[in-house]
Amino acid sequence: MALVEAxxxxxxxxxxxxxxxxxxxxxxxxxxxxxxxxxxxKSTFLRCVNHLETIDAGRIWVDGVPVxxxxxxxxxxxxxEREAAHQRRDVGMVFQRFNLxxxxxxxxxxxxxxxxxxxxxxxxxxxxxxxxxxxxxxxxKASSYPAQLSGGQQQRVAIARALAMKPKLMLFDEPTSALDxxxxxxxxxxxxxxxxxxxxxxxxxxxxxxARSVADRVVFLxxxxxxxxxxxADVLDNPRQPRTRQFLxxxx
Amino acid sequence: xxxxxxxxxEAPSSELVVVPLRHPWRWVSGAVILLVIAGxxxxxxxxxxxxxxxxxxxxxxxxxxxxxxxxxLAVAAQGGAILLGVVIALMRLSANPVARxxxxxxxxxxxxxxxxxxxxxxFNLALVFQNISIPMLFSVPTNVVMTAFxxxxxxxxxxxxxxxxxxxxxxxxxxxxxxxxAAKSIGMTPFTTLRRVVLPQAMRVIIPPTGNNFINxxxxxSMASVIAFLELIHAANNISSRNLEIMETLFAAAAWYxxxxxxASIGQxxxxxxxxxx
Numbered sequence: 001m002a003l004v005e006a007x008x009x010x011x012x013x014x015x016x017x018x019x020x021x022x023x024x025x026x027x028x029x030x031x032x033x034x035x036x037x038x039x040x041x042k043s044t045f046l047r048c049v050n051h052l053e054t055i056d057a058g059r060i061w062v063d064g065v066p067v068x069x070x071x072x073x074x075x076x077x078x079x080x081e082r083e084a085a086h087q088r089r090d091v092g093m094v095f096q097r098f099n100l101x102x103x104x105x106x107x108x109x110x111x112x113x114x115x116x117x118x119x120x121x122x123x124x125x126x127x128x129x130x131x132x133x134x135x136x137x138x139x140x141k142a143s144s145y146p147a148q149l150s151g152g153q154q155q156r157v158a159i160a161r162a163l164a165m166k167p168k169l170m171l172f173d174e175p176t177s178a179l180d181x182x183x184x185x186x187x188x189x190x191x192x193x194x195x196x197x198x199x200x201x202x203x204x205x206x207x208x209x210x211a212r213s214v215a216d217r218v219v220f221l222x223x224x225x226x227x228x229x230x231x232x233a234d235v236l237d238n239p240r241q242p243r244t245r246q247f248l249x250x251x252x
Numbered sequence: 253x254x255x256x257x258x259x260x261x262e263a264p265s266s267e268l269v270v271v272p273l274r275h276p277w278r279w280v281s282g283a284v285i286l287l288v289i290a291g292x293x294x295x296x297x298x299x300x301x302x303x304x305x306x307x308x309x310x311x312x313x314x315x316x317x318x319x320x321x322x323x324x325l326a327v328a329a330q331g332g333a334i335l336l337g338v339v340i341a342l343m344r345l346s347a348n349p350v351a352r353x354x355x356x357x358x359x360x361x362x363x364x365x366x367x368x369x370x371x372x373x374x375f376n377l378a379l380v381f382q383n384i385s386i387p388m389l390f391s392v393p394t395n396v397v398m399t400a401f402x403x404x405x406x407x408x409x410x411x412x413x414x415x416x417x418x419x420x421x422x423x424x425x426x427x428x429x430x431x432x433x434a435a436k437s438i439g440m441t442p443f444t445t446l447r448r449v450v451l452p453q454a455m456r457v458i459i460p461p462t463g464n465n466f467i468n469x470x471x472x473x474s475m476a477s478v479i480a481f482l483e484l485i486h487a488a489n490n491i492s493s494r495n496l497e498i499m500e501t502l503f504a505a506a507a508w509y510x511x512x513x514x515x516a517s518i519g520q521x522x523x524x525x526x527x528x529x530x
Contacts (some may be wrong), residue, residue: 052433082441089439099434103452103527113438116448158434165438 001064003028003169003200004049008058011044018044020224021058026169031201033211033232036221037247042204043096045221046171049202050091051084062091063168089117092162096174098154100146106133106157107142113165125164132160136190152183156190163194170194172203208251212236220244302500309491309504318487319508325401325483326470326512329409333469334462336409337416344421355417362414368475371407374398375479404476404483412469419461423454455527463520470512484508 004026011019018041026032034042047053049060051068060067068084069076079087100109110129114120133139136156138149146154155175162170172191176184188210195201195214205211211218211232218235220228220243228241239245309315344355362370378394385391427450435445477486488501 050437052436085436085439085441088437091437093434093437095430095434095437097430099428099430101431101434101449112448113440116444117439117441161434161438 001061002026003030003063004202005061006045006049006058007060009045009048009055009060010057011041011048011053011055018224019048019055022221022224022226024219024226026200026202028200029198030216031195031199031203031214032217032219033215034202034204034219034221035206035208035211035235035247036227039223040221041224042221043173046093046173046202046204049169050088050093050171051079052093062087085117089165090168092165092167092170094155094158094162094170094172094175096177098146098151098158098178100154100158100161102146105143105145106138106149106160109146109157110160110164113161117165129160129164132163133157135163136160137186150183151179152186155179155187159187159190159194168200170199170201172201172205174204174206176205176207206251208236208248220247222247301503302497305497305500306503306507309488309497309501310507312487312491312504314482314487314490315484315501315504315508318482318484318490318505321401321481322470322473322483322508323512325404325408325473325476325481326466329405329412329473330466330469332405332409333412333416336413337420340413340417341420341424344417345424359414359417362410363418365411367407367411367472368478370411371404371475371479374406375400375403377403400476400479400481403479404473404481408469408472408476412465415465416462419458419465420454423456423458424450426457427453452527456524459520459523459527463516463523466520467513467516470516471509 002025004024006022006024009019009022010017018039020041022041022045024032024045034045036042044053048055049062049067054068065087066076067087068079070079070083071077100106101112104112107126107129110132111122111125114125114128115122130139130142133142136159138153138156138160141149141153141157146157149157159175175191176187179187184207188207191201191203191210192214203210203215213232215232217229218232219226220235220239220241222243228235228239228244235244236248239248340355340358343351344359346352346355375398377398381394383391384394384397431449431453432445435449440448473483474485476483477489480486482490484505485502488505492498492501
């Protein structure tokens with residue numbers, strides 16, 4: 001079974017249907033980029049995978065577990081928030097606006113999950129967190145507060161914070177959209193090395209270059225539906241759908 | 253060309269005298285203020301006040317008892333109000349419509365009535381309810397439980413809790429929703445998210461008005477004097493009823509209020525610094 005399986009996912013905000021039946025499979029170790037015009041529902045879908053949004057219809061499984069539900073006696077029971085929190089431990093998420101905890105240092109941000117959520121030993125977690133900061137190139141910024149870091153540095157700390165929970169899956173919600181152009185590269189470099197190490201990733205992005213060089217598969221969404229999917233070479237260089245061609249003509 | 257430029261640059265400083273702007277009205281208004289203060293001081297020195305008796309009243313045993321009671325009442329009422337205020341604020345933000353509705357009604361009622369009226373109602377509760385009881389658990393006579401201290405505590409504390417609920421709600425709402433989402437995304441439960449992520453950031457918004465309210469609470473305890481609770485004003489009245497030095501005892505009480513408020517302000521300053529922006 002694929003690590004992520006989404007079948008017929010529908011979601012409405014009020015009277016607006018933003019997801020109109022999304023089907024998607026992501027295999028272990030695969031990197032999938034979600035592309036498409038803004039308002040296509042890419043971020044909403046990503047948030048549904050992590051149960052930050054509930055879905056109205058369809059089902060999402062992560063590692064064989066139905067997201068937001070517990071199955072027992074042939075029924076699916078909706079989870080309470082405490083139980084949903086338990087499910088989210090295995091899925092890391094990186095946000096457009098970083099969302100680091102501003103009252104804690106970079107190191108404390110990274111340690112927060114393992115210590116507070118997993119209840120692990122502080123000293124052990126500290127060593128791991130320092131190694132993670134080293135990995136994203138920020139070992140010397142361990143004791144800095146988020147306000148003292150650039151956007152690119154904050155986003156790399158946010159990636160380290162997500163990795164500290166040792167997730168099976170990483171979700172990236174437009175991780176470089178809030179960055180100054182010269183800071184985009186350092187974040188994409190970290191994501192690229194993460195992909196090379198075999199992390200399963202779903203990435204919502206407008207960085208076509210990143211999708212082309214790193215993604216195993218590209219999924220093109222328009223108006224809450226999958227329009228085209230395939231290898232980056234197929235979708236980006238030989239788009240079959242007119243809607244895909246239109247979009248690529250604008251961003252490339 | 254080059255020499256022209258040089259003279260143009262040098263001219264103002266080398267040939268013209270710079271006259272700084274003068275502020276004659278600052279001198280005039282400053283002098284007026286000093287004059288007013290001197291006049292007030294002169295009036296006070298001529299007043300029929302036995303200044304030498306004030307220090308004695310300041311440290312009079314009855315005054316010190318009143319001081320202690322004032323501090324206990326203010327701290328207990330404020331402490332209870334903070335705890336209750338957090339609960340009411342969480343109800344106000346709850347998904348449960350009954351809880352939200354209750355919180356709105358609670359704030360409307362306890363913020364809407366004068367504290368003095370609330371204190372009097374609690375103190376006179378025995379007139380309408382002879383016993384306070386939960387059927388089959390306990391029952392006590394109201395006039396035994398509802399001492400002046402308890403009535404003042406309830407009157408001041410419940411009123412303050414309605415204000416605290418609004419302050420805490422504003423603080424919680426001020427924290428960006430992205431913070432809650434980030435906490436969720438690393439698997440935090442709602443309670444841990446509140447404790448580790450939302451509340452510490454909300455404190456920055458909560459502390460300044462809470463400090464302000466606590467200063468009001470210190471002074472508000474004086475209303476308990478109307479139900480004969482021995483706080484500072486009642487203590488001052490007790491002393492002056494024997495020696496008729498009314499102003500002297502009131503001044504001594506006033507000095508204690510200023511001492512308490514000053515200490516509270518210093519405490520607030522350090523709290524704000526502890527939770528301040530990084």
